[in-house]
Amino acid sequence: MNFYPAKLQSILDDLAMFPDRVERIQVLISIADRFKNPTEGEHPKPYPDDHKVPACESEAFVWVSLDDERKLKLEVAVLNPQGMSAMAMAMILKDSLDGESPETAAHVSEDVIYDIFGKELSMGKSMGLMGMVRLVKHFARDLAGTK
């Protein structure tokens, strides 16, 4: 059984209400439609390589920081305008992990991508989406170690 924080589990429960593939994709697209890249003031380009999501063909970048209460703030950029799956994944991670502790985020199972997108993802697509989760976890683990 995979571990998911409450907000992420809630999103997955909502998605599970759409067993039909097309309906689920439409829900994911509506999630992706809310995605916005960081402004130049927030993160100027070119983005640093150590924030680039490994294996992501949509050229996604991730930043994870802590607020004054040691709660996570997640930011994601997706440079490929056709990177719809990456945008949906970014919004789901942001909706579910913003405000969580870094310890919680560090334990999210990477298999969440299959619970979101289904198991019919191509290898390239799944590796890119999994890479985004891994990078968020990597930064969260680093932040969990800082007091």
Place this chain on the structure above:
Amino acid sequence: MIIEQRGYAPTHNLVSTEWVEDHLEDSNLRIIESNEDPLLYVSGHIPGAVEVDWTRDLNDPLRRDYVDSAGFQALCERIGITPDTTLVFYGDKSNWWAAYALWVFSLFGHRKCLLMDGGRLKWESEGRPTSRESATVAPTQYPRSERDDSAIRAFRSQVLDHVARSGKLIDVRSPQEFSGERLHMADYPNEGALRGGHIPHAKNIPWARAVNPNTGEFRSAEELRALYEEEAGLASTDDVIVYCRIGERSAHTWFALKHLLGYQNVRNYDGSWTEWGNSVGLPIER
């Protein structure tokens, strides 16, 4: 450069985005989008286009093979085509998956298969119309046709015979995969192999060299000949086998050789390196 000025073979099967937009109302034409990203089609597609998903629609769900004749018949009837329908394929990643879908349709003998130059990215970048509405198509009757693997598909034993005859092979993977430095394509670790290298005698022309990276359009015939004939030593009369790791990138190169340069004998070895590099006893070069 417009397609007509690129010097392709007379039956080049490549159409422009402009041509496709001019034919959106053509009732005997079906536009088919085939992508890697499963969200792209639903997020907006050419009006009237249907989706063919390479995993769900083209592959046998159990065996490593393509759908059988009944599966292909069901697919064709679902997307509302007859043997006389002209199909226009397009998709993401410079038509990588679209060319693969076109190749599978060709295995079943569907003759009127065209590819839209530049694919999805070019259509969007030109500001052409898109729709999020699923295409409504009237189901059709499509006769069951046996898949013919003999002309454009190669199997392992045939590739072995080809190697023994010093036949021409084009490996369209990255130089790192070709040299054996890497056992899988970057970012595709589960599609790797136990051994690295390439099939003996193969020449390495990565698939994407056939397209302009800025526009996604195919290069001109002169540029393609420089790649495949001057660099790789092919001649238009050669019996050629192309391969990659599972046969999808090489379907793109198959299209360039077969349809743009007019080669008569080009086969795609879809077993590719995931079969060859994992098989016991097969010859490998590095």
